[in-house]
Amino acid sequence: MLGRLNHVAIAVPDLAVAIANYRDNLGASVSAPQKEPEHGVTVAFVELANTKIEFLEPLGDESPIAAFMERNPQGGIHHICYEVDDIFAARDHLKAQGARVLGSGEPKIGAHGKPVLFLHPKDFLGTLVELEQA
Template sequence: MIGRLNHIAIAVPDLAAAVETYRDQLGARIGPAQALPEHGVTVVFIDTGNTKVELLEPLGAASPIAAFLEKNPAGGMHHLCFEVPDIAAAMARLQAGGARVLGDGRPRIGAHGNPVIFLHPKDFTGTLIELEQVPA
């Protein structure tokens, strides 16, 4: 069902500092910052050639990333995002198997302009999973 790994997301307390570290220390190609108010984050994508790394900073105190950073003040790996060809079919299959979709259970538009859902980490060995529908 899952396709390629689209990105690995890392929550950071200071996006500018994280961008500087990845750019200056690792020579990363950094994309532009995107504020995503509907998700409560500001993101930057790093292209690694075979996938991306997403740096996430909270956008306001109500951000789910703010809660993550309260427990992990230095930041850390937040989620893995896998591509799927049909998010509705993926959701139906997962829910039939007992997996829980977070939020209201409906896909939302993600940073790449595609529908996304998040799956409960307790259903996936402690890892938050994002699924992103990508065009065929």
């Protein structure tokens, strides 16, 4: 079911500082910030040869990562994202196995313009998992 690792997401308190850190200190190519109001975050992607790093900055007080940032004010790894060939088949299989899909259970369009779902961290070794349609 799992395809390649799409990205590792790092929640950050200041997106501009995170971008400058990776660009200036590590020589990384980083995308321009992109607001994702439906997900309550602003994102930027570090492009690597084999995957991406996604920086997440809360977009407003109601951001779903606000509680994470309260617990981790300097930021930290928030989730990992795997690609799947068929997000609906993956969702149905996981639910049948007892995994909890967060939200309504229906995919939303993510920052890459593809359907995504999130899986409860308590079902995956304490890690929030995002699935993205390949």
